[in-house]
Amino acid sequence: MPKTTETVLEIDLTALGENYHYLKSRIKDTTRLLGVVKAFAYGSDALVIAKELEALGVDYLAVAYVNEGVALRDVGVRTPILVLHPQPENFETLIHRCLEPSLYNESVLKQFIKIASEKKQLNYPVHLKFNTGLNRLGFNETEVDKIVSELNATSNIKVTSLFSHLAASEDLKEKCFSESQISTFRNIAKNISSKLSYQPKLHMSNTSGILNYPDAQFDMVRTGIGLYGFSNIPEEQKNFTPIATLKSVISQIHTIKKGDTVGYNRAFKSDGTIVTATIPIGHADGISRAYGNGKGWVMVRGIKAPIIGNVCMDMIMINVTGIVCEEGDEVVLFGNDNKADLLAETIDSISYELLTAISQRVKRVFYRK
Ligand SMILES: *Cc1c(COP(=O)(O)O)cnc(C)c1O
Numbered sequence: 001m002p003k004t005t006e007t008v009l010e011i012d013l014t015a016l017g018e019n020y021h022y023l024k025s026r027i028k029d030t031t032r033l034l035g036v037v038k039a040f041a042y043g044s045d046a047l048v049i050a051k052e053l054e055a056l057g058v059d060y061l062a063v064a065y066v067n068e069g070v071a072l073r074d075v076g077v078r079t080p081i082l083v084l085h086p087q088p089e090n091f092e093t094l095i096h097r098c099l100e101p102s103l104y105n106e107s108v109l110k111q112f113i114k115i116a117s118e119k120k121q122l123n124y125p126v127h128l129k130f131n132t133g134l135n136r137l138g139f140n141e142t143e144v145d146k147i148v149s150e151l152n153a154t155s156n157i158k159v160t161s162l163f164s165h166l167a168a169s170e171d172l173k174e175k176c177f178s179e180s181q182i183s184t185f186r187n188i189a190k191n192i193s194s195k196l197s198y199q200p201k202l203h204m205s206n207t208s209g210i211l212n213y214p215d216a217q218f219d220m221v222r223t224g225i226g227l228y229g230f231s232n233i234p235e236e237q238k239n240f241t242p243i244a245t246l247k248s249v250i251s252q253i254h255t256i257k258k259g260d261t262v263g264y265n266r267a268f269k270s271d272g273t274i275v276t277a278t279i280p281i282g283h284a285d286g287i288s289r290a291y292g293n294g295k296g297w298v299m300v301r302g303i304k305a306p307i308i309g310n311v312c313m314d315m316i317m318i319n320v321t322g323i324v325c326e327e328g329d330e331v332v333l334f335g336n337d338n339k340a341d342l343l344a345e346t347i348d349s350i351s352y353e354l355l356t357a358i359s360q361r362v363k364r365v366f367y368r369k
Helices: 011-023 038-043 046-056 066-074 088-096 106-118 141-151 173-196 205-213 233-240 339-346 352-359
Strands: 008-012 032-036 060-063 081-083 100-105 124-130 158-164 201-203 220-223 244-249 252-256 274-279 297-300 303-308 315-321 330-334 363-369
Touching: 008 011, 008 088, 011 032, 011 046, 011 363, 038 046, 038 141, 038 303, 046 060, 046 066, 046 339, 060 066, 066 081, 066 088, 088 106, 100 106, 106 124, 106 141, 106 158, 124 173, 141 173, 158 173, 201 220, 205 220, 297 315, 330 339, 339 352
Parallel strands: 008 363, 032 060, 032 220, 060 081, 081 100, 100 124, 124 158, 158 201
Antiparallel strands: 008 244, 244 330, 252 274, 274 315, 297 303, 297 330, 303 315
């Protein structure tokens, strides 16, 4: 990539393909792969990433909300799209754009059947979500009979898949809990399947589930963070390449003396003569105000320069004392060498939050190696 002269998020499409192929190598040939592209494909660009995954041969895509699915259909994405958390008020749009809802309780199931019937749909594909311990969304195991009677009374919808979600797939301290979730899901699936005249597909694992629970692949896996280059598992990280690099530039350099302060509320007070640099990226770009005052850094010529004072809306200031650098130099907030999860950790956050926070104001630039 040429040197940047403004704040950019560079997206490596070659790395996306490599992560995709690595994840494929970890699942059986018969297991399908669903690529999760919610939240602008984890802060990158959902439209570009969905098209790229489609070209790679992904079996399914998933988004959180209906409007995210509509945006993909608008640019011609034709792969089946699961909407993980649709709101009933958007069910008509969902059907109109051939999106497939996750239905997670009796009320949304009934509302969806009603709309599918009004729209004269036959066997409209839906996915039933089961709660096996995350206690977020999903039918409980005890609701199977009720669901089956609803399903057997309609031809407007047909269950493409049954799925559930692991609460702590990356955390091996919770292995027993994850195993119990998997076995609960097996029981639910067996029970429902025995009462329907057809066999819905099953899926449960996210990225860390693929890596830690190879026996829980079922018919499909759902991977998000792995495609974007993070495994959540230190020993696995070497097999993944982060696709996003957040870069900016040095706008101005100041030499300040002992007792001088930097930024709003004079939060940083210098205890000697130091050199500071101002970078055009702030909390409006997704660099949380929880950074600063010693938390977080920016790489300047390969050296960590700490963020000092309070993060402003459009700027941060860093301490570059002892680093040979000048105005116009490129700096890196995160990338392949200094990974986003390490920066996020400094404020007790995770890669997911930092990546998805990068605001739409930051220009996305795509490249292949
Ligand atoms: C976001 C999400 C995923 C993807 O999880 P990763 O950890 O990013 O692989 C999978 N399934 C569901 C239900 C999700 O909400």
